[in-house]
Amino acid sequence: MHRLLPSLALIAAVTASTLAPLPAQAQGEVNVYTTREPKLIQPLFDQFTKSTGVKVNAIFVEKGMAERVAAEGANSPADIMMAVDVGTVLDGVSRGVTQSVQSPALNAAIPAHLRDKDGHWFALSLRARLFYVSKDVKEKTLTYADLANPKWKGKVCIRSGLHPYNTALTAAYIQHYGAAKAEEWLKGVKANLARKPTGGDREVARDILAGTCDIGVGNSYYIGLMRGGSNEDQKKWGAAINVILPTFPGGGTHVNISGASVAKNAPNKANAIKLLEFLVSPEAQASYAKVNYEYPVRAGAQIDPLIAALGPLKTDQIDLTAIAKNRKQAAELIEKVGFDQ
Amino acid sequence: MTTSVLRAFRNSGTPGWTLAAILVAAIVVSPVVALIAIASEGSGDLWPQLIAYVLPSAAINTAILLLGVGLLTAVIGVGTAWLVATAEFPGRRFFDWALLLPLAIPTYILAYAYLDIVHPLGPIQSGLRWLFGLSDPRALRFPEIRSMGGVIFLLGFVLYPYVYLAARASFLMQSATALEAARTLGAGRFEILFRVALPLARPAIVIGITLALLEALNDIGATEFLGVRTLTISIYSTWLNRSSLPGAAQISLFMLALVTVLFLVERWARRHQRFTGSGRRTQPPAPAELRGVSALGAIVACALPLAIGFLIPFAYLADQAIRKLAASGVSLMVWRETINTLLYAGIATFVTMFVGLVVAYALRADKSGLASPASRIASIGYAIPGTVLAVGLLWPLASFDNAVDAAFRQWFGFSTGLLISGSGAALVLAYAIRFLAMSINGIEAGYAKISENIDHAARSLGEGSFGTLRKIHLPMLRPALGAAAILIFVDCMKELPATLMLRPFGVETLATHIYAEAVRGTYEDGSVAAILIVLAGLIPVIMLARVSRPAITPSTIST
Numbered sequence: 001m002h003r004l005l006p007s008l009a010l011i012a013a014v015t016a017s018t019l020a021p022l023p024a025q026a027q028g029e030v031n032v033y034t035t036r037e038p039k040l041i042q043p044l045f046d047q048f049t050k051s052t053g054v055k056v057n058a059i060f061v062e063k064g065m066a067e068r069v070a071a072e073g074a075n076s077p078a079d080i081m082m083a084v085d086v087g088t089v090l091d092g093v094s095r096g097v098t099q100s101v102q103s104p105a106l107n108a109a110i111p112a113h114l115r116d117k118d119g120h121w122f123a124l125s126l127r128a129r130l131f132y133v134s135k136d137v138k139e140k141t142l143t144y145a146d147l148a149n150p151k152w153k154g155k156v157c158i159r160s161g162l163h164p165y166n167t168a169l170t171a172a173y174i175q176h177y178g179a180a181k182a183e184e185w186l187k188g189v190k191a192n193l194a195r196k197p198t199g200g201d202r203e204v205a206r207d208i209l210a211g212t213c214d215i216g217v218g219n220s221y222y223i224g225l226m227r228g229g230s231n232e233d234q235k236k237w238g239a240a241i242n243v244i245l246p247t248f249p250g251g252g253t254h255v256n257i258s259g260a261s262v263a264k265n266a267p268n269k270a271n272a273i274k275l276l277e278f279l280v281s282p283e284a285q286a287s288y289a290k291v292n293y294e295y296p297v298r299a300g301a302q303i304d305p306l307i308a309a310l311g312p313l314k315t316d317q318i319d320l321t322a323i324a325k326n327r328k329q330a331a332e333l334i335e336k337v338g339f340d341q
Numbered sequence: 342m343t344t345s346v347l348r349a350f351r352n353s354g355t356p357g358w359t360l361a362a363i364l365v366a367a368i369v370v371s372p373v374v375a376l377i378a379i380a381s382e383g384s385g386d387l388w389p390q391l392i393a394y395v396l397p398s399a400a401i402n403t404a405i406l407l408l409g410v411g412l413l414t415a416v417i418g419v420g421t422a423w424l425v426a427t428a429e430f431p432g433r434r435f436f437d438w439a440l441l442l443p444l445a446i447p448t449y450i451l452a453y454a455y456l457d458i459v460h461p462l463g464p465i466q467s468g469l470r471w472l473f474g475l476s477d478p479r480a481l482r483f484p485e486i487r488s489m490g491g492v493i494f495l496l497g498f499v500l501y502p503y504v505y506l507a508a509r510a511s512f513l514m515q516s517a518t519a520l521e522a523a524r525t526l527g528a529g530r531f532e533i534l535f536r537v538a539l540p541l542a543r544p545a546i547v548i549g550i551t552l553a554l555l556e557a558l559n560d561i562g563a564t565e566f567l568g569v570r571t572l573t574i575s576i577y578s579t580w581l582n583r584s585s586l587p588g589a590a591q592i593s594l595f596m597l598a599l600v601t602v603l604f605l606v607e608r609w610a611r612r613h614q615r616f617t618g619s620g621r622r623t624q625p626p627a628p629a630e631l632r633g634v635s636a637l638g639a640i641v642a643c644a645l646p647l648a649i650g651f652l653i654p655f656a657y658l659a660d661q662a663i664r665k666l667a668a669s670g671v672s673l674m675v676w677r678e679t680i681n682t683l684l685y686a687g688i689a690t691f692v693t694m695f696v697g698l699v700v701a702y703a704l705r706a707d708k709s710g711l712a713s714p715a716s717r718i719a720s721i722g723y724a725i726p727g728t729v730l731a732v733g734l735l736w737p738l739a740s741f742d743n744a745v746d747a748a749f750r751q752w753f754g755f756s757t758g759l760l761i762s763g764s765g766a767a768l769v770l771a772y773a774i775r776f777l778a779m780s781i782n783g784i785e786a787g788y789a790k791i792s793e794n795i796d797h798a799a800r801s802l803g804e805g806s807f808g809t810l811r812k813i814h815l816p817m818l819r820p821a822l823g824a825a826a827i828l829i830f831v832d833c834m835k836e837l838p839a840t841l842m843l844r845p846f847g848v849e850t851l852a853t854h855i856y857a858e859a860v861r862g863t864y865e866d867g868s869v870a871a872i873l874i875v876l877a878g879l880i881p882v883i884m885l886a887r888v889s890r891p892a893i894t895p896s897t898i899s900t
Contacts, residue, residue: 059847061841067732071762195487196569199568335390
C-alpha cells in the first residue's frame with residue numbers, strides 16, 4: 001500500500017493536468033456541435049477563420065446532440081448545433097435548447113420556407129433524395145411510388161429504413177398519399193429488396209456495379225463525391241450508374257436540408273451568428289456546392305456542374321415542418337412492415 | 342494519517358471493505374437509477390407499437406445472435422484451448438499466444454474490413470472470377486455477409502479469445518492427478534476432455550462465454566453495419582426517430598432485466614459448485630504428442646480462427662493504410678488521437694482494477710452477506726450498452742456539475758464550468774463502470790484458486806486484512822490481475838459508443854476517428870487510425886498471453 005500511494009498521487013496529477021476541462025469561452029472562438037462529420041465542412045470553417053480570425057471548434061455528436069446540450073444546461077460550450085436532417089434540426093428546437101436569432105443577413109439570404117420564422121433554425125444547404133439505376137434500366141423518369149413496383153423484385157438496394165434520410169422520405173410520402181398508401185408502398189419496396197437495408201448511400205452504387213441490384217435510393221451529393229472525388233474505386237461506382245430524379249404527385253423531388261440553430265446558452269453568441277451569416281454568404285454557398293456537391297439555399301448561387309448534369313431539380317413543395325411532424329408516424333410504419341428485419 | 346486509517350480498518354474487521362463495495366455498487370447503479378427516472382417520465386404509449394412490431398423480432402434476432410455467437414466462440418475457444426494446453430504439435434508455442442490476437446481488432450473495424458474483402462468487387466471474389474475467366478460479377482455469388490449468418494460468423498471469430506483465454510488457463514491449472522486418475526481408469530482422450538476436464542473448466546468457460554456474449558450484445562458497429570436489428574439497435578431508433586428518450590430508457594431497462602435473468606440462471610445452475618485448489622500447482626499433465634494427420638488437423642484448427650479473426654483483416658487494413666500513407670502521409674492529428682486513446686485507456690484501467698480489487702476482496706472477506714449482492718450490482722455495467730450508459734451518466738454528471746458550478750458562483754464568485762462531464766473524468770468513469778465486471782470476475786476467479794485456509798493462516802499469524810491482501814493475495818493474484826487489466830485496457834481502447842457521447846469537447850480518440858471516417862464513407866482514410874488501434878492492442882495482447890499462463894508456485898509468494 002505504501003508503494004502504491006506515490007504512484008496513485010502521480011496518476012492523480014497526470015489525470016488532473018490532462019483531463020482538466022477546456023475553457024468553453026475563449027476570445028475569438030465558436031463551438032459547433034454537429035451530427036454531420038465535421039471534416040465535410042472543415043474547408044468552410046477554414047475560410048471563415050481566415051476572413052474573421054474566429055477559430056471554429058467542431059465536435060461530431062452523431063447521436064443524441066440535443067440530449068447532450070440539454071444535459072449540459074447553462075454551462076454547455078455549444079454555440080451552434082448543426083444537423084443534416086430537418087427532423088434532427090427541429091428536435092433541438094422542440095427540446096428547447098435553441099434560441100431565437102434575428103439577422104437581416106440570414107433572412108435575406110435564406111428563402112422563408114427554409115428557415116424558422118422565429119429564427120430558431122436555418123437551412124444552409126439542400127440535398128435531393130434520388131434513384132441510382134444500373135445502365136441496363138431503360139426508364140428515364142420514375143416516381144417514388146414506382147420503387148414498389150413488383151417488376152423490381154430482388155433488384156432494390158437501400159440503406160436502413162430507419163435512417164433519418166429514409167424516415168424523412170417516408171414522412172413526405174405520408175404527406176402526399178396518406179399513411180395507408182405509405183404502408184403499402186413500404187411493403188412493396190421491402191418485397192423488392194436485393195439485400196438487407198443497411199450501409200450508406202454509396203453502397204447502393206457499389207452494389208449496382210457488383211450486379212447485386214439494379215435500382216436504389218441515394219442522396220444527390222454522393223454522385224458528386226463519387227464521380228468528382230479522388231478515390232479510384234468510388235469513381236468506378238459513380239460511373240456505373242445513371243441517375244433519375246424521382247417525383248411525387250405535382251412533379252417535385254424530395255429534398256432534405258442541412259441546417260443549424262444557435263444554442264440557447266451559447267457562450268459566444270455573436271460569433272455564432274457571424275458564422276451562420278458567413279455560411280449563407282455567396283462565397284460559402286459556392287463552396288457548399290463545389291466542395292460538398294449540395295444545392296445551395298441562396299438564390300442565384302452556382303450549382304456544381306456534376307450535379308447540374310443530373311438535370312434541373314424541381315423541389316417537392318410540401319412544408320419541411322410537415323416532414324418533421326410525420327417523422328414519428330413514418331418510423332412506426334417502417335417498423336410495422338418490418339422493413340429492416 | 343494513513344496508518345491510523347489503516348488501523349481503523351483493521352480494528353473494525355471486515356465491514357469497511359463491505360461498505361466500500363456497497364459504495365462502488367451505488368456509483369455503478371446511478372446511471373441505471375437515472376434511466377429509471379427518465380423511463381418513468383414517459384407514458385407507456387409506445388409499448389403497443391413496440392410489443393406488436395419491434396420487440397419480438399428484435400428479441401428473436403438478439404437471441405439468435407447470442408446463441409450463434411455463444412456456440413461459435415465456445416467451439417473455437419474451448420477446442421483451440423484444449424489443443425494448445427494438452428497436446429504437442431508443430432507451431433503449438435506460436436498458436437499459444439497468437440490465438441489471442443483477434444482481441445486487438447474492434448468488431449466494427451472487422452465488419453468494415455470484411456464487407457470490402459468479401460464484396461463481389463473485393464479481392465476474394467474478383468480473384469476467383471479472374472481464376473475462372475469470368476467477367477460478370479453476377480456469374481459467381483457468395484453468401485451475403487450483410488446477414489445474421491454473416492454477423493454471427495464475424496463476431497464468433499473475433500470474440501472467441503475471451504473463451505480461449507478462460508478455457509486455456511483452466512486446462513493449464515487442472516492438476517494432472519485428476520486427469521491421470523481418469524486415464525488410469527481407462528478413459529480415452531475425448532472422454533477425459535468431456536467427462537473430466539470440461540466439467541472442471543466449466544466455471545471459467547462460462548465466464549469467457551458471458552464476456553463474449555455481452556461484448557456481442559453491446560456491439561453497435563458491426564450489427565448495424567451488417568443490417569441486423571438487435572435490441573441494442575432498437576434502443577437507438579426509438580430514441581432518435583421518435584425523439585423519445587423515455588422510450589429508449591424503457592427498452593434499455595427491459596434489456597437489462599433480460600441480461601439479469603440470464604446471469605441469475607447461470608449462477609443458479611452452478612450454485613452448488615465451488616472449486617478451490619491448494620494454491621500449489623501439481624505437475625502439468627504431460628502433453629500428448631500429435632503426429633501426421635492429427636498434427637496437421639490441430640494446425641489447421643488453430644490456424645483457421647487466427648486467419649479469419651486476425652491475419653486476413655489485418656493484412657487488408659495494413660495494405661489500405663500503406664496506400665493511404667504513400668498517398669498523403671500521416672497527419673499530426675492521428676498521433677494526438679493515439680496519445681488520447683492510450684491515456685484514457687490507461688487511467689481507466691488503473692481505476693477499474695483498483696476498484697475491482699476492493700470489491701473482490703470485500704466479497705472474500707465479507708461475513709455479513711452484503712458484499713455478494715453489492716458485487717453483483719457493481720458488475721451490471723458490462724450489460725448496459727455503451728450509449729445507454731452514456732445517456733444514463735450524462736444527466737447525473739451534468740446535474741452534479743451544474744450544482745457545483747452554481748454553488749461556487751454564489752459563494753466564491755467564480756465558475757467551475759462542467760467539472761466532470763466537461764473533462765475526461767466522465768469518460769474514465771464510464772469505462773470503469775462498463776468494465777468493472779471484467780475486473781471483479783477476473784480477480785474473483787483468481788481468488789477461487791486461493792484456498793481460504795491461506796487467509797486463515799495469515800490472520801492467525803497476526804496479519805490484518807490489508808496485510809493479507811498486499812502480502813499474500815496480490816502476489817498470488819498477479820496473473821489474474823494482469824490478465825484482467827490487459828483485457829480492460831484493450832476494451833477501453835476499442836470502446837466506441839460511450840466514447841462518442843461522453844468525450845470532452847475537443848478530444849478525439851482513434852475509435853471516434855475511425856467511426857467518423859466510416860460515417861463519411863471514407864474507410865480508406867480511417868485505415869491508418871484502424872491499424873494504429875490494432876497495433877496498440879497487439880502488445881498488451883501478447884503480454885496477456887504471457888501473464889495468463891499460470892505459473893504459481895510457492896516460491897513466487899513473497900513475504
